[in-house]
Amino acid sequence: MATTQVDGGVPHSRHNAKLAKCTAAWRPGIMPFLLPLVALLAFSLWSYTPSDSPLAWLITICWALPVPGVLVSIQGFLLIRRRARKAHLMAPPALVEQDFLIVLVPTIGRHDTYPALERSVLSYVEHLPEWFPYMRVDVLTEEGCEAAERIDRLAATSPLIRVVTVPKAYETANGTRFKARANNYAHELRIAEGEALDHVWVLHMDDDTGVGPDTAASLAQFINRQRRATPDEVKHMAQGILTYPRENAVSMLTWFADAIRPADDIARFRAFTGLGTPAAGVHGELLVIRATWRTPVPR
Numbered sequence: 001m002a003t004t005q006v007d008g009g010v011p012h013s014r015h016n017a018k019l020a021k022c023t024a025a026w027r028p029g030i031m032p033f034l035l036p037l038v039a040l041l042a043f044s045l046w047s048y049t050p051s052d053s054p055l056a057w058l059i060t061i062c063w064a065l066p067v068p069g070v071l072v073s074i075q076g077f078l079l080i081r082r083r084a085r086k087a088h089l090m091a092p093p094a095l096v097e098q099d100f101l102i103v104l105v106p107t108i109g110r111h112d113t114y115p116a117l118e119r120s121v122l123s124y125v126e127h128l129p130e131w132f133p134y135m136r137v138d139v140l141t142e143e144g145c146e147a148a149e150r151i152d153r154l155a156a157t158s159p160l161i162r163v164v165t166v167p168k169a170y171e172t173a174n175g176t177r178f179k180a181r182a183n184n185y186a187h188e189l190r191i192a193e194g195e196a197l198d199h200v201w202v203l204h205m206d207d208d209t210g211v212g213p214d215t216a217a218s219l220a221q222f223i224n225r226q227r228r229a230t231p232d233e234v235k236h237m238a239q240g241i242l243t244y245p246r247e248n249a250v251s252m253l254t255w256f257a258d259a260i261r262p263a264d265d266i267a268r269f270r271a272f273t274g275l276g277t278p279a280a281g282v283h284g285e286l287l288v289i290r291a292t293w294r295t296p297v298p299r
Contacts, residue, residue, distance in 0.1 A: 076271030109145025123210035131220035
């Protein structure tokens, strides 16, 4: 296995120290959930007019359809609040000395997407080595992509970064396309390089998704916890909460629209997936999976 060892200590900037302090003190609040619920309920009662027409019954049923989702979200919120209160009882994050982390970043490799890619990749190199002495960042590109030279120059800035190019002629058995095709190529490459092992973890990211000190510490905490877990308790996958910093948003309107995603993470995903089994889907990014492989991949 090709690994790169780096120093365990990484100097933190003042901004990073402030960010780590803010995220450590963060607790999910119930008011963002309750206020819209109360407002909508009040509006519904104010505007309600009794009617026995078929259309009124249909509108009533449609209006009530979100209720199960709201109840599930409240359950997820309460679960994550309970876990946050017990955080001091968990083993603190420690250096991951027995596992190898591969950060997989597929990108279309256009010039307009490169700035976000660069920002994301540099965040991995800055924050993750503090907890992961053995790690690598694989930037997954398409053969002939327009920003190939810029991506190669980015990879040359750190021994942790490797560019993996998907050949144009590569095809999966089922004709998979786009990001799934690239990820499957990386999966087959890990098998060929002998990296599909129990102690290898793959952190799936997008080319516009970075990490902070809190993400790195929580990831180390999760992976170390699997070392201590019994066979019945061990997990092979985890996903984090996606957030959208205002300073990186081009439009305030799209930033508000994206606010539904972190709310979904701490509500629906926590209720359905956070109990140990992904019952309602998983992310395509900020998703860490054990790289173990035992079944031949069809070609």
